[in-house]
Amino acid sequence: MQTSKRFSVAGCLQVTAIAGALTAMAMPVQAEQWRGWNIQPPGYPNTVALEGFAKEVAEKTEGRVEPKVYNSGVLGNQPDAIEQTRSGALDFANFNMGPMGPIVPATNVLSLPFIFNSVEDMYKVMDGEIGDRFADALAEKNLIALSWFGSGARSLYNTARPVETPEDVQGLKVRVMNNDLYVEMIDNLGGNATPMAYSDVYQALKTGVIDGAENNYPSYESSGHYEIAQYYSLTEHLILPECLCIAKSSWEDLSEEDQQIVRQAAENAAKKQRQLWAEGSKASREKIVSAGVEVNEVTDKAAFQEKMQPIYAEFVKQNPQLESLVTDIQAAQQ
Ligand code: BDP
Numbered sequence: 001m002q003t004s005k006r007f008s009v010a011g012c013l014q015v016t017a018i019a020g021a022l023t024a025m026a027m028p029v030q031a032e033q034w035r036g037w038n039i040q041p042p043g044y045p046n047t048v049a050l051e052g053f054a055k056e057v058a059e060k061t062e063g064r065v066e067p068k069v070y071n072s073g074v075l076g077n078q079p080d081a082i083e084q085t086r087s088g089a090l091d092f093a094n095f096n097m098g099p100m101g102p103i104v105p106a107t108n109v110l111s112l113p114f115i116f117n118s119v120e121d122m123y124k125v126m127d128g129e130i131g132d133r134f135a136d137a138l139a140e141k142n143l144i145a146l147s148w149f150g151s152g153a154r155s156l157y158n159t160a161r162p163v164e165t166p167e168d169v170q171g172l173k174v175r176v177m178n179n180d181l182y183v184e185m186i187d188n189l190g191g192n193a194t195p196m197a198y199s200d201v202y203q204a205l206k207t208g209v210i211d212g213a214e215n216n217y218p219s220y221e222s223s224g225h226y227e228i229a230q231y232y233s234l235t236e237h238l239i240l241p242e243c244l245c246i247a248k249s250s251w252e253d254l255s256e257e258d259q260q261i262v263r264q265a266a267e268n269a270a271k272k273q274r275q276l277w278a279e280g281s282k283a284s285r286e287k288i289v290s291a292g293v294e295v296n297e298v299t300d301k302a303a304f305q306e307k308m309q310p311i312y313a314e315f316v317k318q319n320p321q322l323e324s325l326v327t328d329i330q331a332a333q334q
Contacts, residue, residue, distance in 0.1 A: 034067035034091035037081040045280040049273035056265040077197040086142045088249035098177040106137035111181045113308045116239040121333045142248035146266035149273045153236035158212025162296040163233035175213040188307045221284035232295045
């Protein structure tokens, strides 16, 4: 009696287990479909790196997470996309730290003109403990920064003349990204700054609403701005890091194992992006030069740097809690 009862309980358990396994086979765990924002077009270094990230995550999580990258800013402009990622409406993105400033004040430190001496120094700083401080500030606003991309150095370009001294900026209408610091930057050089979405710049240049803008070689080239604004002057006033950021809610939905996979894929993507950036930047430069763009060196950068001093002074006055971040970045580059 007893034996048969035990037998039947075990049998029951076995049947239940088999039924469970069959159900699991028939209904696999729902895959997380991740939507990723990318402002750049197909083939751009960042795009290739992001697509590699998506592929690696899908493969290594065996389909538990399926990221898809939406290129060319089709999911909206950058300030909107930042808000959407913060709220979890988008799952991941590659953001520039310029338009991040109004949302995550600490990142404004990175937008102080000439804060970095070189792209190499920027990488060194962001890959170390200082980079972690920025990641912490982003996390407070629901953005998990998993790795840092580069975006070269931004320089001024316009339709009117080569910029060799600050006086050459006088009276030029210059598009800037959405950040008050950039308005001050152009104003201090005697120009008129116009904050505008990236996607509107081409038309604004064409119709003469603006005379110029500022960007790195790959963006200047891939956006087609070089076709209209044919003076590119190597002011190299901003060396901005970019993040590969995940929405906090999407991140927290992951198991620890999958977080590990996603983090590793983001680090691999940054490595790839930096390498592709160096190559792509060179290719873009060659392309614009052969299209007739006049590229000029700016020999007296100190004259531009001097005009930025009041911005630093005002910044630390308004944000005393960020002063140590400014001085630590400067000290790290000595
Ligand atoms: C590019 C950045 C992109 C910015 C764009 C701009 O990679 O994130 O949106 O500049 O100027 O270099 O708006």
